[in-house]
Amino acid sequence: MFKNLALALTAVIALTSCTKKPSTDGTATSSNANEILVGEYGSMTGSEATFGISTHEGIQLAFKQINNTGGINGKLLKLISLDNQGKPEEAATAVQKLITQNKVVAVLGEVASSRSLAAAPIAQQYKIPMVSPSSTNPKVTEVGDYIFRVCFIDPFQGTVMAKFAAENLKAKKVAIMTDVKSDYSVGLAKFFKEKFEDLGGKVVSEQSYASQDIDFKAQLTAIKAAKPDAIFIPGYYTEVGLISRQAKGLGIKAALLGGDGWDSSKLFEIGKEAIVGGYFSNHYTTESKDKKVQEFISAYKDAYNKVPDGLAAMGYDAAMVLVDAMKRAKEPTPEAIRDQLATTKDFIAVTGKITIDEKRNATKPAVVVQVKGQDKYGYVTTINP
Amino acid sequence: MEEFIQHLINGLSLGSIYALIALGYTMVYGILQLINFAHSDVYMMGAFIGLYSSRFLGIQEKPGLLSFISVLFISMVGCSIVGFLIERLAYRPLRGAPKLNALITAIGVSLFLQYSGQIVFGATPQSFPNILEDADLLALGGVHLTLFDVTIFMTTLSLMLILRYIINSTKLGKAMRAVSYNGQWASLMGIPVNKIISMTFIIGSALAAAGGILVGMKYPKIEPLMGTMIGLKAFVAAVLGGIGNISGAVLGAMIMGIAEEFVVGYGASTYRDALAFGILILILLFRPAGILGKLNVEKV
Known part of the structure; x- marks a missing residue:
């Protein structure tokens, strides 16, 4: 009985001391x-x-x-x-x-x-x-x-890439690959699709994945069968790097497009040559x-x-x-x-x-840049609101 | 048709990766009736040992067969040591305790490896070095078969055959089976039970290391939590095939890989992970021992 009581007491003390700690940290930085x-x-x-x-x-x-x-x-x-x-x-x-x-x-x-x-x-x-x-x-x-x-905001960023795909790349058919776990990716995909269809293009395949996935070949095989001119991947750089490699492995030649989530030196580290030639919209370019x-x-x-x-x-x-x-x-x-x-x-x-x-x-x-190599992005065009 | 064949190739390639990890789960379970949850984190350690050893040897950008084999060898040896230590320090002291204690310890070891990995290696994903150049072996029509797909598939099959040989036809395997049947009796017959169990963990961890290196090459993004999802799926694959059964693990993994691939390719890509655990529930409902497993009725 006493032993149990002692145990319970130590547990209570341990808990309270744990909850107290952060507040002393806080006052230290006042x-x-x-x-x-x-x-x-x-x-x-x-x-x-x-x-x-x-x-x-x-x-x-x-x-x-x-x-x-x-x-x-x-x-x-x-x-x-x-x-x-x-x-x-x-x-x-x-x-x-x-x-x-x-x-x-x-x-x-x-x-x-x-x-x-x-x-x-x-x-x-x-x-x-x-x-x-x-x-x-x-x-x-x-x-x-x-x-x-x-x-x-996304409506603008999505429309920038839709405009770019339709007017600069002259793409007629695109596929979209969305990261369903990310609000950013879902938003970009939605506005891209609206604008691209407005401009007379066609979305031939819509696939999704979840961040942390490492295998995208199933989605890419389905996309390949739809024969798009370009693939819009509004995801973050780790997954995009892997996606680009697997797309290359499957022999997909369509241009890869994305948003500012691509902007990281890890993109090329993971994607290597497979990501070279991809376009993404960004906030600025170092070539300005x-x-x-x-x-x-x-x-x-x-x-x-x-x-x-x-x-x-x-x-x-x-x-x-x-x-x-x-x-x-x-x-x-x-x-x-x-x-x-x-x-x-x-x-x-x-x-x-x-x-x-x-x-x-x-x-x-917004500016559109093209991946050229490790930390090398070539300026392509500026698109105004 | 082209699309169908490509999906099938992708599925087999994904399935072989699950199989590599499932083999380790199934072997330890077959001998100790312990689900070694730390197995998928030993696999993560394998990938990181590969990364650091290739940096140390200065071969991270020198792809070739020699680089591949030396990195694979170092990583397998490194993970064997990790596996040996895990068994020696965490599981052996609990040998006489109820099975539940060992299971909870396994989860603890798994979390320990994951979070110390985040401290030591950093939580940021790192790119795996290019130790073997991927190439198209076959590009027929629209169907692509790459060198990595074939390497992974062949490695899995040969490791499965080697394991079967060890367990069914060697003295070590005979001792393993004896320990699995009844540890106490085996020790009465003069079998060094602790040594045999250590060997089991060493072999299992070496398999996990091979998995880590192959996955690192194919999906060059490695991070300390990379084992979690793939480990769970490999575990489901082992249960599907009949846990404890070597060929069952490979069969279960192939079924999982192909099923996932077709669900994503032809249906809803969002249901990928739901599928794996859906299969687990169905198997447990209708065939609790798995496809190739035998159900042992426990008599009181």
Whole structure:
């Protein structure tokens, strides 16, 4: 009897000490008067790790530049980053922790729409402005008036590739391969199909897969039998790399098309020659002659010793748009920042001119690039909204 | 017709991969009546040992038969050691305990390997080195048969035959069967039971390593959690064929591979994983011992 009681007591003590720990961590990072705390959550590990890491590096670079030039009205920016391992439920927990324990005034994140959608309701509930650098699913900013983004949205990205397939590639028949586990992929596929059929094309085969799958030959064999001119694969880079290899193994010659989810150096590492020649829509291109772009690329190279991908540029822009709103706000309170974010107009960013519309989305052009090799993407065309 | 044949080839190739892993499950079960859930994570270790050894040897971009065989050999030896240690440290202390304890320990070992893998190797998927160049062996009409498909299929078949030979025709195999029949009696007859069980794990883990390398070559994306889904499916395949039966594991795996391929190719691609577990439920309902398994009625 006593033995059992003792056991139960130890269990209770163990449990309470476990739940207490994080809160002491939280108070350790509480702000002092000369700092503005900004939270960031992203997939630093997991199967989309390069998304989180690139975005994080872009944000860090922006904050460093601002702090080196005196900060915001005399206050320095401090970034608190949390890893969500690429899981929506972890993203929600991370944002909860950033807001309630670290007391941040604004949140930056996420890349993947599924994770932004998991975290946005929490930011909205606490009335903390959240700026997503590159979640393109329309639902993200529909969560509430505190949720913003600095990228274009899926209807636009889907139509860009549909236009490109119909007008530049002169494709008549396309097949679509969707990742059914991802809101982003399903959204892109839907808008691509609508636009492509509007333009007189035909979708001859629609296949689906789930992220983490490794074998796609069944879907590809079915697609091959339908003889499409192009295959639209709006997925993320790990699966796309494998899909391209297996398509090559089956002797499929159709052009592969995709969205900004392809943008990672892992795409070529996994896909090798099979992915060369594929086209995808992106937020910017390193081949741009624009001064702002070239300055960003050289600053990024100095800091991290590599060429920034599109997501790094988006992270940088998200941070800069937030900084711009903070500068215009009289006090760095969440409400004031939100109000200023909503009135952002013609902000000159690396990825183009950003204007936040009444739905808190950014209107800006997209570029189409072609995969040429490891981290080599050739500029093909720009498509305006 | 072309599409049908291509689906069949794809299915056999996928089935051989399931078979490679199912063989390890079925062998350990046949001898110890233990479902070794850590088996699919030993397979993951095999892929990672392959990755690091090829980097160490500096042959990650030098495809060739020599690179392939040396990486395969190192990985099989490495995994044998891992398998031996798992048995020695986790399962042997529980030899006398109820079977449920060993089963739960197996799940624990599996999680231990997965999450320490995430710490040591990182959770980010890595691309597997190019140690053997894939090529079209046959491109007839629209049907493509690649070198990897054939290699994997042949490896699976030959490993199955070797295993059958070991178990049915060697002294070691005779001892294994004796241990499987009754461990206590076997030890009374002078059979070193612990040594035989260690050997079982060593052979099983070497098989898993071969699986890891072959899958890494065919689907060059490896990560610490890569064993979970494929391990579950291989387990279902082993149950389908009759767990404990070597040929049954291969047969079950082929059926699974082909069935999956046709469901995805001709029907709904979303139901791929549901199919595998649907088959498991049906088998357990109508033929609990599997296709080739014999049902032993336990007498009290």
